[in-house]
Amino acid sequence: MADSTTAGRTVLVVLDTPDRELRSPARELLTIARDLGEVIAVALTEPSAQTVAELGAYGVRQLLVTDLLGDEADSHLTPVAAEALVAAVTTTAADVVLLSSSFVNREIGARLAYAVGAGLILDASAVSVGEHGVVGDKRVFAGTWDITCAVTTPLAVVTVRANAVVASPAPEAVETEVDHLEVRPSDSATSAVLVSRTEHAPADGGSGRPALAEAAYVVAGGRGTLGDFGPVEDLADALGAAVGATRDAVDEGWVTHDAQIGQTGVTIAPRVYIGAGISGAPHHRGGMQASSVIIAVNNDPDSPIFEIADFGVVGDLADVLPQAAQAIRAHKG
């Protein structure tokens, strides 16, 4: 549906795990992209049938799959992924490239923008097109400031943080045409080689909880759990939430590093964040302060986390969390 605001503009959406399914960050990107122009999805690996079907539901008419040539050409290598996207941008004459905002994607986006002279906006919470061209909103300084950036070059590369919008399929599903593009990465792109790549067992032990980085609900535990994450996990499961943790809890070995929220772990901005037994040190706050609603449970009424919370319970998390979980289950029926 190209109207005056989307006319003639091509938007590439880079899919994170096309070999499996569309995860929520990809669905959110597609939802944003639809308002910016004609959407072309890009997959750096062969897509699954499920991915192609979901793209159709999101109104995407074209999927461009890059086929990498050469022995060392692994799309998990950041420079290789960036070169594949350079080829995709060139072939499609794209105006905007959207990626989800993981550490790796920020680097891929940066290398892509460097190579093609594009402007770069990282961790946008909203993307629009207006009189200033492509504009992104960001929250910075641990969510305490809002800034609006405009890209001043013809091509814009934007990484978008999870939960920036609520994903919604297109009004009408379409047929998605799958096209292939051969790309031979340069020698310099493969100068660092991938010796091994090991996927971890799911941090949640296969309980099917959402991934921390993209969850709409997060329940996090800190030192105050004293190492027992049972109440945290119980409340998380009642809410359908991801489980997170502070650096302290990770260092103690109570949870895996994948669960660490903070400026050097996962930065989250869920709809609801519940912190239990967490004091609210600056590094943790930097990773969660942009959350829409912040709830804290701590037995110390002077904990700094209460200063940034919307709602707080002063009490023992081992009492409060199970009671809350039970009440929420009862409410949900």
Next chain:
Amino acid sequence: MRIVVPVKHVPDIHSDRTFTDEGRVARGADDGTLNELDENAIEAALQLVEGLDEAERAVSEVVAVTVGPPEADAALRKAFQLGVDRAVRLTDDALAGSDVFGTAKAIAAVVRTIAADGQVDLVITGMAALDGLASVIPALVSSELGLPQLTLATRLSVEHGQVEIVRDLDGVTEVLSAPAPAVVSVTDHLNTPRYPNFKLIMAARTKEITVWDLSDVGLEPSQVGAAGARTAVLSSAPRPPRADVQLVTDKGEGGLALADYLIRNDLV
């Protein structure tokens, strides 16, 4: 082995951080400090040099470099306290308003200039600056220098000129390897930065900081700063503070109050 560690002078994470009217991060001398994550990069560089035999160590050096105003010396002094051998500051009015590309170009130009009198084997950076959190500078410096990138290292080793890192991404552990010279970024899980000893603290006060401007590193003013930026900040504003916290003290019904808050606000 010669290692360059780019460091950043940032507003203290505990201070009130603000933007100037031009949409730039306000940086003052008073509350500024060495970006905490850069200490891990310095520690990594020092440990690599300390692991060499004596003859190699004698010809090794760790150079801290920063791009910024004279106030940024505070970060370089801290680097001296930790034990770096040399410090270089690139200062030029034309650098003001640099975006990530301009900053990376400036850092790369400093590295090239240092490499003019002997190969630089490694560029080691922190994983992010705690003010901007862009975390793309290592990748862009790697692009600028045409060197392999090995980023987000939780383990780092160099043997026979081959650099290997281990990194833990979301749900994945990767091992990457590349020949030196290479650009490496390290996480705070790689090591625990040392505390400066008294002798180094005293010595750091008087150590000389080399100051260069753009012409010293072969850059034109148009290539960096606001002139070379590809994005512009249209507006910046502090977010309104959250309404006062609704605080409930648990007397046996704290969990119910929490559930009720969620239900009442349509959050479940």
